[in-house]
Amino acid sequence: MSRETLLPLMAAHVLEHGLGGASLRPLAKAAGTSDRMLVYHFGNKKTLIVELLDHIAGIYSAALDMALGDTRPSSRRECFDRVMEQAADPAMRPFMVLWWEIVAGAARDLPGYEVAAQEMIARQLDWLIRQMPADDPDPEGGARLLLTLMEGSLMLGTVGHAKTARDGLLASDLSPS
Amino acid sequence: MSRETLLPLMAAHVLEHGLGGASLRPLAKAAGTSDRMLVYHFGNKKTLIVELLDHIAGIYSAALDMALGDTRPSSRRECFDRVMEQAADPAMRPFMVLWWEIVAGAARDLPGYEVAAQEMIARQLDWLIRQMPADDPDPEGGARLLLTLMEGSLMLGTVGHAKTARDGLLASDLSPS
């Protein structure tokens, strides 16, 4: 059992139970090993978490690649609505919950958190650019705008202000300027 | 020493050191008491945290009231820029860092986190409405839109994608529709 075998199992555990309370022994049990072996393979907990975050960022990228739509939207607003609908999928909820924990860790400068978050956002932006309307005059700028709106809306959603974000969006013009 | 005396002191400690690692003994030391007394006053840690979050939401509201600008901006974009500039103030950083921890807690349904976050967002929205241009035809809708953009931008900023948000905003039209 090597690092590569253990990481996906631990990632699954973290997706379900969170990063904050992730201690060696539960992590080990989820991976079918002992805390002793986790330290043996990764040296210490800090570097384990760093590698785990990197691995999770990889999982997220792969999940995005799987979710490429086959038809392109005809407007930025339709694109936004589609992506938001997909983010609301219950299957995405563990990712969502973990995501805010990663953001919090990045804000507090915990090692590995910011790089992982940065990677995940970069992937999401790439993905979004490919999802933009085919005739959009500025797909990069549009994707960046939609990403900002999306993340703001998702955050407001998780703290019980989904309606606030929705109403704000209704009063806005997403079309290219 | 009552609850009301202890809460501000613990809030200061949490603003500096975070909520996640906040355990009874350090909290007590920051408040000049013992863990024994914290349990005596609040019953247990969970309700302590709930009351502490409520208190912190109150502090945040007060801080916003202090920061009401004396001149109104003349456009939504100017309003946005001003608010973002204020949010970038180093003095706001502890609030920012703590904020994402509260969001993460709300996403994970920890008791008290969502209510606190909801309250803080509601206050921020009220504040934003009062900061909108005087001649804005739809201050409520505009404030909701700006709030969404702000929070998205702030999040992207904390994970090292401030430029992404900025470029997205440049390619957008914030004027009322």
Add this chain to the structure above:
DNA sequence: AAAGGAATGTAGCGATTGCTACAATAGAGA
């Protein structure tokens, strides 16, 4: 002054934390 509840100190319990010392096994190359 006596009494009684509120407030506080001391000490510690059982559980969990990250990590380590030591020993045992296993499998590959000589």
Add this chain to the structure above:
DNA sequence: TCTCTATTGTAGCAATCGCTACATTCCTTT
């Protein structure tokens, strides 16, 4: 077959966790 290194198990350490039992002090009310 014999080493030698890589891997794994067992046991435990010191620190911290939330919380509690028990005793004591303090202040208010009668």
